[in-house]
Amino acid sequence: MKMKRISHLIFIAMICTSGLRAWGDGEPDGVTVKDNQVYAMYGDKLEMLTENLKLPFGVEVYTNGYFKVGDGKKRELMDGEVIRRDGWLVEPSGSVQPVYNHVAMIKGQVYVVRDGEANVIKGTMVFSNGMSLNSGGYGDNLPGGNLRLADGQLFQMNGTPIPAMDSASLKNGQVVVQRDGSLITLSSNEIMGMDDGSRVYGDGTIQKRDSSTFKLHKGQTILIPGAVYSR
Numbered sequence: 343m344k345m346k347r348i349s350h351l352i353f354i355a356m357i358c359t360s361g362l363r364a365w366g367d368g369e370p371d372g373v374t375v376k377d378n379q380v381y382a383m384y385g386d387k388l389e390m391l392t393e394n395l396k397l398p399f400g401v402e403v404y405t406n407g408y409f410k411v412g413d414g415k416k417r418e419l420m421d422g423e424v425i426r427r428d429g430w431l432v433e434p435s436g437s438v439q440p441v442y443n444h445v446a447m448i449k450g451q452v453y454v455v456r457d458g459e460a461n462v463i464k465g466t467m468v469f470s471n472g473m474s475l476n477s478g479g480y481g482d483n484l485p486g487g488n489l490r491l492a493d494g495q496l497f498q499m500n501g502t503p504i505p506a507m508d509s510a511s512l513k514n515g516q517v518v519v520q521r522d523g524s525l526i527t528l529s530s531n532e533i534m535g536m537d538d539g540s541r542v543y544g545d546g547t548i549q550k551r552d553s554s555t556f557k558l559h560k561g562q563t564i565l566i567p568g569a570v571y572s573r
Contacts (some may be wrong), residue, residue, distance in 0.1 A: 344380075345454040351549060355461075356472070363499055365558040369427070370382035370383055370384055370389070370395070370397075370427065371383045371385065371395065371421070371426065371427050372397070372424050372425050372426040372427050373391065373395060373397070373409075373424070373425050373538040373568060374388075374419075374422070374423065374424045374425075375407055375419050375420065375421050375422070376381060376406065376419070376421060376422070377421070380403065380404075380405055380406075380407050380419070381478065382395060383424070391403065391405050391448065392405060393405065396425055398427060398428075398429060398451075399411065399427065399429040399441065399442050400442065401425060401429075401441060401442075402410035403419065403425065404416075408492040409425065409441070411441060411442045411457070412442070412565075414443065414456070414457045415457040415461065415523065417457060417458050420432075420433075420434075422434035424453070424563075425441050429441055429442060429527070430507060430565065432509070432563050432565075434505075435511075435513070435525065436511030436513060436518045436520055436525065436563045437509070437553070438507055438508075438509045438520060438563070438565060439455065439524060440455075440496065440504060442498075443455060443456045443457070443498075443499050444496055444497060444498060444499065444504060445463075445467070445475070445496070445498075445499065446460075446495070446496050446497075446523060447493055447494065447523065448494075448523040448524070449493060449523065449524060450478065450479065450493065451463075451477055451478065451479070451534050451563075452475050452476070452477055452478070452479050452491065454467070457493075462477050463475060463476060463477045464477065465477075466481070467498070468512050469499075469500055469501030470500045470501060471483075471500060471501035471502065472501070473501040475498075478490070479491035484502055485571055486571065491524070492571060493524065494506050494508075494521070494522030494523040494524050494568055494569060495571055503571065505567070505568070506537075506567070506568030506569050506570075506571070507520045507523075507565050507566070507568050508520050508521045508522070508536060508537065508565070508566045508567070508568045509564065509565050509566060510542045510548060510558065510563070510564050510566060511559065511561075511563040511564075512546050512558035512560055512562055513556070513561065516528070516536050517542060517543070517545070517546055517558070518538075519534050519542050521534070521536065521568070522538075522569065526542075528542065528569045529544050529545045530541055530542035530545055531534055533546040536566050536567055536568075537566075537567065537568050537569040537570070538551060538567040538568075539551035540566060542566075545557075549562065553568050
């Protein structure tokens with residue numbers, strides 16, 4: 343594959359996400375779009391995409407800016423969006439979700455997300471692993487024997503749990519946190535504790551569990567492990 347390699351540190355700072363790194367054997371960390379051009383991401387460098395690119399989780403990205411997952415519909419990757427190699431789609435707002443089909447509990451309702459389109463469950467959804475859910479998150483055979491799901495819980499279409507991810511972003515001078523599926527804007531003096539033991543400060547400082555700190559760059563989004571739910 344021939345690509346034109348470019349260094350664009352400012353743009354990378356705007357879209358970089360925690361955990362992105364250069365993979366071995368030339369595998370990209372993810373893909374993104376800027377000004378209608380598709381780029382493969384390699385650490386702090388971008389390569390213009392000149393051939394279709396396959397990523398894990400059945401993701402195939404096309405040079406025209408569209409992509410599909412498995413046998414799903416083609417979708418357009420919008421300007422500033424990032425598809426990470428680990429299967430997460432990062433939106434310019436700082437919102438993150440699995441790029442593949444999944445089920446999510448958000449603000450007290452259960453959504454089925456297919457090809458990027460989210461719809462509330464109607465009736466009861468029964469999974470191949472024996473779990474069942476209604477639109478309010480109640481059901482049978484839920485993880486840990488719970489009676490109802492918690493906001494932010496995610497599942498594959500067969501009912502297998504997906505480890506939750508939250509995020510922190512610096513957008514237009516404000517810190518925006520996604521926690522348990524909801525976006526929350528912090529005031530400059532607010533502090534939000536995250537489920538992994540880290541803290542997000544309204545001035546853009548991130549304090550990790552080991553007490554080390556760093557600051558978000560303008561436009562940057564990082565991913566933070568979310569709540570661990572009983573199995």
